[in-house]
Amino acid sequence: MSTAVSAKHSDAASLVSNTIGEITRHIRAHELGPGDRLPSEAALSRQLSVSRTVVREAFSSLAAMRLIDLRAGRRATVAELDYGAMSLVIEHGVHTEQITVQQIYDVRRTIETRTAMLAALRRTADEVERISTHALAMRENFQLPEQVMEHDLAFHLEIAKAAKNPVFSLIVGAFERVSRQTWPIGWRTRPSDAEQLEMIQIHIDLAEAIETGDPQSARDLMARHFDESVKALLAAGIA
Numbered sequence: 001m002s003t004a005v006s007a008k009h010s011d012a013a014s015l016v017s018n019t020i021g022e023i024t025r026h027i028r029a030h031e032l033g034p035g036d037r038l039p040s041e042a043a044l045s046r047q048l049s050v051s052r053t054v055v056r057e058a059f060s061s062l063a064a065m066r067l068i069d070l071r072a073g074r075r076a077t078v079a080e081l082d083y084g085a086m087s088l089v090i091e092h093g094v095h096t097e098q099i100t101v102q103q104i105y106d107v108r109r110t111i112e113t114r115t116a117m118l119a120a121l122r123r124t125a126d127e128v129e130r131i132s133t134h135a136l137a138m139r140e141n142f143q144l145p146e147q148v149m150e151h152d153l154a155f156h157l158e159i160a161k162a163a164k165n166p167v168f169s170l171i172v173g174a175f176e177r178v179s180r181q182t183w184p185i186g187w188r189t190r191p192s193d194a195e196q197l198e199m200i201q202i203h204i205d206l207a208e209a210i211e212t213g214d215p216q217s218a219r220d221l222m223a224r225h226f227d228e229s230v231k232a233l234l235a236a237g238i239a
Contacts, residue, residue, distance in 0.1 A: 015050055019058035022048050024067070027078055034080040038068065081166055083173035091177045101182055101238055102230065104175060109226035111171055112156065116206065116222040117215040118163035127162040128211045131155060135207040138200045142193070148200070149183045155203055159210065186232040199228065 023038065032038070041059070045052045059076055062068045066082035093099035119127070134155040141147040153176055160172040190196045202225045209217040 015054050016057045016061065019044075019048055019050055019054050020061055023058055023062060032078045034078050036078050038076040038078070040075060081170060083170045083176075086170065086174035087177045090174055094178055101178070101233060104178055105226060105230050105233070108172070108175055109223060109230075111168065112159070112226065113219045113222045115160045115163040115165075115168050115172065116210065116218040118165070118168075119159045120210045120213050120215040120218040122164045123162040123210055123213075127158060128207075131158045131162065131210055132204075132207045134158060135200075135203040138203055139197065142196050142200055145184065145187050148187070148196075149180070152183065152203070153179060155207075159206075162210070182233060182238065185236045185238060186229055189232040189235045199225075202228070 023044065026032075026038070038044075039047065041052045041055045044050075044055045048055070059068065059070060063070045063076075063079075065085045066079055069077045069079045090099065090104065094101065094104070119131070123131070134151040137151045138148050138155070141151070157169065157172055157176075160168040163169075187196070190199060202221055206218060206221040206225065209215075209221055
């Protein structure tokens, strides 16, 4: 690439980056919330003195980061919090060997022992029902690993939601893509029905601790769950 072309590319990237900053500042300044509409491409182009192509690229970047929603024929709107972008970063880190699975589980253990405690203190009746439903469904379907995994992932996310801190939900949700890859490996290290049911029982006991409002037991059970999971992954040689 020639110096002139490289400089032109850099200038275009800088324009898009600055426009992204201006759009996010507009959202804050006007106190826009999820579902609120942003100005049109044409309006932003005039307001920021950039081309509509630059605005369109800025919108595309913000949509990729899950900060705005883009739908054909409609104005861009502010998006609800979404862990998708963070999930991709974590998955990329694992696949490029910048993050290890054991490091992820270390962070998850730290965070989720806290969410378990807070859920036991802050949960609503509806949240307890959802958490318990997923735990019991794991036992009912224990011979169907894919269904067990889906209920397991949902179980952890519901606990994070019950902690009443959206940051926890974002972080726990962001681990889902990697968890979908490591979960089946950990499950296979428990070849007998007894071993699989023992793992599931921890989830049931944890759901009961949250239901009865016992934060200490909830924390200890979540810690035990992650300790057992790391042991299983180490046995499989991937942690």
